[in-house]
Amino acid sequence: LLPLCRLASLSSLPPSPSLLSSRQSLCIGHTQMFLLLLSLSFLVPSSGMSRVCNEVSFSSRVASWRELQRVERIAVASTTTAFHIDFAVDEDSFQPLLETNGLPLLINSSPSHDPIWTHVDILAKSLRLRRIFETNQEDEELPLVMLTICESGSPILSFDDSPFKVDSIEAGLVSISSLLFFSSAPQGDILIAQCIQGRVHVIFDFGSLTPSSISGGRALDDGKWHDLRWIHQFDSVQLFIDGVLANSTSPSGLYRKLDLNTEIWIGGGPVDELSLPLSPPLQSTFRGCLQRVLLNSIDLLSLAPSDMRSTCIMTSPPSLTLFPSSRAIVPFSFLPFSFEFRLVSTANEFISLRNALNENLVLITVDASNSFVLTSNSTKYTQKSNPAIHVADGSWHSFSLKIRASRMEIEVDGITILWLEGTEVRSMSVNLASIVLSASGCYRSTTLDLQGIPTEGKIERGTCAMTDRCTPNPCVNGGSCVQSSLQAQECKCRDGYSGALCHLTDSPRSCEEYFYLKSLNGRKLSKKEKKVVIDVDGGEPILPFTVECSIRPNEMGEDTVITRLSHQLANPLRVTGITRAGEVRVDLNYRIDITQMEKLVDSFELCSQLMRYECKGGARLMTWEEDRSPSSWYSTRHDKQGLQWGSAPPFSRMCPCALHSNCTSNKLCNCDSGLDGVDEGNNTYSQLLPITSLFVGGTTSTSSVAVSIGPLICQHKLVFETVTFVDRDSRLTGQSSFQDGKMVGEVSIGGESFEVKNTKKINDGVWHDIHWEANSLGQRLRVDDEEEDDHRLIILPRTLNWTIGSRSRRNGIGFAGVLRNVYLNGNPLPLGLIAREENAMGIFEGEKGKCLHHDCSNGGRCVDHFDCYSCDCSLTPFGGDRCTRDHSMWIALDSSLSIPWQNPSQTSLCHRLAIQTASTNVSLVKSRSLFGEASFNLSLTTTGRLSIAVYDGISLRKSQTFGPLNISNEITHDISFCASLSSFKLTVDEQIAFNIQGNFSFFKSFNVWHLIDEQFTGCLSRLQIGSSFPLKDPTTSRLKVKSKGDLQYGRCPSPVPLVSSPFIDSFSESSPTPRHPSTTGLKIGMESPPGSPSLVSITGILGVFIICVLLFVLASLVAYMRSRPEGVYDTNEVSSYPLDHPKCSPSKSDGALVEQPLHPSETEYFC
Template identity: 25%
Template sequence: MKKHRIRAVATQGSFNSWDWVTHYMLLYGDRVDSWTPFYQRGHNATFFGNVNESASDVLYFDGDDAISYRFPRGVSRSLWDVFAFSFKTEEKDGLLLHAEGAQGDYVTLELQGAHLLLHMSLGSSPIQPRPGHTTVSAGGVLNDQHWHYVRVDRFGREANLTLDGYEQRFVLNGDFERLNLDTEMFIGGLVGAAQKNLAYRHNFRGCMENVIFNRVNIADLAGKVAFRCLDPVPHPVNFGGPHNFVQVPGFPRRGRLAVSFRFRTWDLTGLLLFSRLGDGLGHVELMLSEGQVNFVAQENHAVISIDDVEGAEVRVSYPLLIRTGTSYFFGGCPKPASRSGCHSNQTAFHGCMELLKVDGQLVNLTLVEGRRLGYYAEVLFDTCGITDRCSPNMCEHDGRCYQSWDDFICYCELTGYKGETCHQPLYKESCEAYRLSGKTSGNFTIDPDGSGPLKPFVVYCDIRENRAWTVVRHDRLWTTRVTGSSMERPFLGAVQYWNASWEEVSALANASQHCEQWIEFSCYNSRLLNTAGGYPYSFWIGRNEEQHFYWGGSQPGIQRCACGLDRSCVDPALHCNCDADQPQWRTDKGLLTFVDHLPVTQVVVGDTNRSSSEAQFFLRPLRCYGDRNSWNTIAFHTGAALRFPPIQANHSLDVSFYFRTSAPSGVFLENTGGPYCQWRRPYVRVELNTSRDVVFAFDVGNGDENLTVHSDDFEFNDDEWHLVRAEINVKQARLRVDHRPWVLRPMPLQTYLWLEYDQPLYVGSAELKRRPFVGCLRAMRLNGVTLNLEGRANASEGTSPNCTGHCAHPRFPCFHGGRCVERYSYYTCDCDLTAFDGPYCNHDIGGFFEPGTWMRYNLQSALRSAAREFSHMLSRPVPGYEPGYIPGYDTPGYVPGYHGPGYRLPDYPRPGRPVPGYRGPVYNVTGEEVSFSFSTHSAPAVLLYVSSFVRDYMAVLIKEDGTLQLRYQLGTSPYVYQLTTRPVTDGQPHSVDYFPLTEQKFSLLVDSQLDSPKALYLGRVMETGVIDPEIQRYNTPGFSGCLSGVRFNNVAPLKSHFRTPRPMTSELAEALRVQGELSESNCGAMPRLVSEVPPELDPWYLPPDFPYYHDDGWVAILLGFLVAFLLLGLVGMLVLFYLQNHRYKGSYHTNEPKATHDYHPGSKPPLPTSGPAQAPAPAPTPASTQVPAPAPGPRDQNLPQILEESRSE
């Protein structure tokens, strides 16, 4: 025997049992039959073994007893509470916990039908309209003799119910937040008199463990009623195979047949018992679905008892002879049935059975399991594998769950959803979607959040040609009269929308491109805002219960009404009409258009408690159009990724988005979670694996799985938009790309998916920026929630909002400096900064000036001019301005000669560009831009004049001889430029194409700035003060004719006059003044027609900047003689050719066959050896004027083709 030195001893107990070593002694020796105890301090040493850190305090209840826990102070008043315990039982009904108070507060936990029910109320009052009772249900099949853990957490009105790790969050009804309990709490049943808030309940029979209430272990205080549960351990039999059965023998040829057993199942059909009678008298077959069954059969009488209730008694009118057989089959028949004699058409039973009795004797299942008694197949002993697949309910959106032994089915009728788990929306998300599908106006059901938690609701869709308005009505469409309210006790006018909650209407507004809601407030001796900085008397509440102090027609962030913006209030010192506080009816009204604040949910009125004061308000329906989620786009230029919060998924997850790329691979999105076992982490990922494969990969607790959509006919990286939709739930996973068939993968038979993610959601790459995606993503939605991709774009990190679309290569450009606005599916031209309108900023806006008619447009006030000049003196010169720059040639959308009939006067230094989105006057620091068109018969006249607060001016005028002249003064010296040498008073519209642009370079010593522009005059100068005598000489009698397309910098006075909706704002009405008769006209200019034929195929095409040839003088005479001489020479050549060929020839008839020539239908006629004389090459035309178009049709093939030189030559 070898000696050892013992340094430590480790002990270990049995898992999930009461068996472990708490103390032990150590004995040593050198013989196997002689041992000596280890002594320490004079006696045998005892060592400590295992310690159960989570000590268990078990309480056993036999159904007749209970425990009462009295509160230390006699009452319990708490804002938060925690109830926690574990229980197991075989009874399906029983009271677990109950406590109540005198003010209507109570809390109850009980079992009903093997389900856990929580009843709770924080009190009720006759003053409060809402009742406080709340009931929540959880679990199923809780009487399976297994331990179940229950925990209830409450803070105020928010509470969580946790059962076996599954958590339900809910909000308690009522308006109170404290739970007031009196005297005591009952555990396991009731002690003494019945409670006021609890009807009779069965006491609990079973075991409870570690009963905790607000950190107090009630089970420990009560002591161990029993060391362990005293209920006998059952011996169930699990039937789970397609041909399962248990066969036990019986006593043959008896006149009485008695069989009993207990069973549990979810199936609606199944064979419970079969026995063939003796002496060939037939057989007994029993088929039931649920409950305890006792069957007794004798002569002329049969009784069936279910759950100990003899409710089914069957009598027969003919003699019934019973002779028991030799065998009883439980749960099914063996296959083949010919050998056993068990012939039944019923399917096998799937479920559990226990306490099988035959002829009054309990069947010993231990002998059956050892095959010493009877036979069995495809069954398990001492276990019950039944699972409640409907608890928790995997059917979403209130779908009904029905289950069988190994599966469940969701019935989604009347829910508005479809699919395996009622997850997919049945209705479209907006009225715009119904418009695109061809619907007309009417009532429709929409679901703005798709598969999200919000329910669909009915709206009215006003469907028009270019858009669809979604109209949501409510109960405040009629005037609401308010009296007797104050700021301390205001009137709360809640707005209840028809068929929808506030959250559902907010989801509609959040997904819309534009929303508006008209609000009108009328007052009689009642104030609205009173001051711009103080707390208002009345206001409205919008989305997320936010208070807003601006009213209709005003803008967010300022405490004003509509009249406060245009300064038209009754009292100019106030910002609302109602703030005048006058004893007469006043009104403040207008549209609320800020989408993020809508809809209006409440209107608060607080100043109607004075004598004879009254207020009235009404609200029109909410109207929305557009979809701002579908084109929420981002472009990934380099290996970048966006990080979002983890996916919040319950039982299902669906992902949908569009992608566009030219890269062969990349990860669209990925989210991972914590490990659910060693080295295994749940994740979900959608990626472009190859140029032809889109993969949906995931691990939800079953290992790696993936679905792949493969394309054989084209590649996905074709730089076109492709739609990806992926979904996973407890029933199946599926993936679809564009309109291809769904790729499906059934999920294993389980009731839980591990969809818990604690890491950020990566969009654009995998975790740690691996396998990045390069391209564009848009409209990414997860469980109905749209990710704001544009809001996370950052150019420094390689991402940018939007995606290169139509504006990069527009089919038709935006002319006259119009700005191309990318709409992704289409584009529009923003013509606000031009003097034109139309779809492509190509329609002239002009006016016909009668004799004596003039227009003045005030550019800026004297105060603003002084402030601007002072700021110019303090600021440094603006960099990037180039002297001698001729505008227009590099201006986006500007095409020389395409302005139609108009002049564009050069600005000598390069101007500053206006800020995008700014609509007020913008003045260049060192240059001006002027463009216009005109036609007239009168001379002299001043077409355009720009005055200033100093002596500077600019004027375009027609002299007495009809020529055009530019005069201006910058500083001290006037400048004169003769723009034309021929008259322009021929009544025809004139275009810059006919005249070369004038270019002038300034020296740095010359003043190149038009200081402090004051007003712009058209038709006649009506300026006060000193005017240049030359201008005054041409100013009488005034201009008579047509002006169009007038623009000075970014001011278009004619467009402002004819296109501004009436009534004008007070600011514009003061700035714009017209004297005399001015009617709208385009001055005879045809709008630019977009040709579908490209210039090289159009025989009538003329370049816009062709050189002008005069049709008078000696040049015309010489050209006439030259053309006549050529025509005479051509006629002479034709005559000589005819005579030469027919001089010595005659005609005769012959019968010889004619020669047959080859006929080639597809051959082309030979080209002529020489073409027409080459015309002088026209001036190069900018590329933006060449409008692409399809090839000419059959009608164009017969037109003469004009060959043109290459533009590069």
């Protein structure tokens, strides 16, 4: 049935007139001007109906027709890619065309004249295209709109409490049984539709005498046309309002067929004849307009009496919309003061009664429970609404203020909820001058001049600018929707959920994610088994459930995350006595449903369940009695029978021992031999897991069996597999369904792009947790704990393709790094599995970077960029791309270096320097505390031996000399020393020179350093004082240089091979033993100072030799070119090519260089 109606919307009218009824069959009711379409999806088409349809097109954004037309499909050709559609049943009364989810229908245009059709079903006199993003009107290009329209054929009927009835047999209506499975009794079938306080209620019964109800919609009594469809498909009943799925339910009882009565009433009916009590109460009449009422494709309005009016006469009351912080001032003139209102769900001031001095007399506010509260200004008396009516629910409500003598009454929806009495009321009736409306929402009245009253702030006259964002409820996971403003909503989420639509869960998606989150911030990770609530899809629609998580070593000794799901059968199931095959049934309860099982098992590479069958007294498993059928089996999550045991192939009627040919008596199971035995094994076939039921039997009075089923154990989460992108032009692609998370999230639609950026750097070589979401209210990007939001209305694109990595496979601007645990709309993307299937180039399983084989030398840290690497030399005294550059200084006589006061952040217990000198009896390092007496001196003796002197400023004095090695032998020696709480150690060329026991932690207080005294001549390099490197960064290290002689940075002689002495990259303060990298990795390049005769002579000889070689090569090339025969060229011609085939790149010369008259195909060009 497809009825179309338009109804009155004034509070003075009956609140809920009935539209259509069938005794024991059908009734439709409404209280407003609206379009009602009651559509039964199983209707039987009538051969007597015919329609005239046409294809039309126009180049405009608005199309109109003289008569009402039925629009069946729409296509748009335009360079702008997306539009919204508005339609009007009346002149200029446009309303948006919506999808079933309540969002505006998106029309994607085609850039060519090949149409992309969108199927709709609306009645309209006018259509209007609206771009989803505004453009410059001067540059606007008119789109080409193509439509398929059909004649409506239905007249418009106006009802004024005067229904009519239709003979269902004469009209050709039969029992609706073509798509149903059950028959129905001839009595008790009803279908009733009515509108009460702007909400549609449909009551139906298919003969079970237990009526069901479905309702939907809000504020439908707004004087506009509305579309209603009621659809029944066996066990499903759906209600659509204006094309939006408002509600759905299942019918009660066993019957699924609607039998129509012989009489169908439209616009009312004899509801008193119904014997069953119904809720809500039925209305007997209807006042408004109907346009289309179709039942079994029969147009019932065409069967209306000829004397009924065919013109809809309906007046719309004046209306007003108040935005936040605005108000309307209504001068008081008469009582009762009445109007209708529709409010936003926020606690604020609703109405105030004021005197001529603009002072409040009475104030009515909306409290947190969305009920009215009255406050008297003179007596400070406060009264709450009784009964408490929810006035901010988005529906229209009536308000009436009455003052009679000494009593004031306030009515809402015809019910007195607030009142005042006494002399205060008498005084108020005399002094009342104006009534101020200040709550954000819509107002309408037939008695108040809302078009001409004074207002303040932002308002809109003549329309209600509130858009219901909470019908249907966009909040998921039990979240409640609240209309927070005229055009927006908020979702109040239950505990454990968050996000704009309550679609995010606080629970981890898996045990792997749980342990990862626990390991953040350096927290110690416990590997013991614990119960964890996980949400496998990260929000909705699958509910969270509890599993047991642990970390155990696998066969290779590697830690593996184990997910375990247990059932209630902890002890073996023992069956004795005489039983038939499968007689004893036990269901295993995992406390999750089938959808949760599917999602859990399918997300792992390996799941297993231990199965054990122990038989005694001759009980058999797979060969019971003469027919040799199984005596016991199990069922899977798909209710399939499992006819194998343990690791045997599915449905093979075998046991694990048969796979190794070691079953007792050469049977297929140990328990088929007639002897006592055990069949045991792990079932690893995911399609058979988990085991949901056991069917055990086949025992006798002398035999017994014991069956054990272990918990479901899963490991190797597919989505948690890591994949490494080592090529920025590589990518992975796939398909997924999309519904209504320095990182950049971008949404592009209709030629517009919207971005949200996070400022946190993520190219630091550590794991980051990234969540990006986009919905109709905006975008949110969270990186670890930092979050950025972009609040704006967004039309989400409809695409099924996703790409991870490079967009275009060129330019090298794609992603390089490691990914894991990727979810898209709650669906896991197993990138490791996808990479294996696609065999994608530049993408590898696991965490594989370029630092596995690097040549960062001298303790440099390799920084992995995954498609390349770089070397971080900041913690070493070396520099260069590969940390091979040795920062050094040539020091002449009368020169010295010092650090007058070291930065406190650079003080440390470990230090280093390398020297090459022939000087003796000189000081190398002198250090002391600026505010203490502690000191340290490292020097060379007169024989070139290394000597130290230490004083802690109190009592400890140590002096020692290292005799075996002469430092003053003009060979570079690497000296490192480190102090700790228990010892002092100094090494020379990686050999321990001093190892003194004692507390040397006072080295931390040294902040004044004198390096190299004025008697020293030689080279100084690899200098490290604490965590500073004075030769590498003199400014930051506060290095002061005093020189009267030749002092040059980076100029040191190297007459003999240098001794490998790598930098000690770190010293532990708790352990004085330094950690040295391999000496084979030391790479140093140094230059000779001016005046070094050996290097100068070698360089000169080598330069002369190279010049001679170059001159010889040049002379040979010139001689060859001069002697080359004419006509011998390297060309691109191929004689077998067609005559018109190009022989070179598009940059060939305009004319031919050589033309062959006899062989035109061999014409030569310069390319």
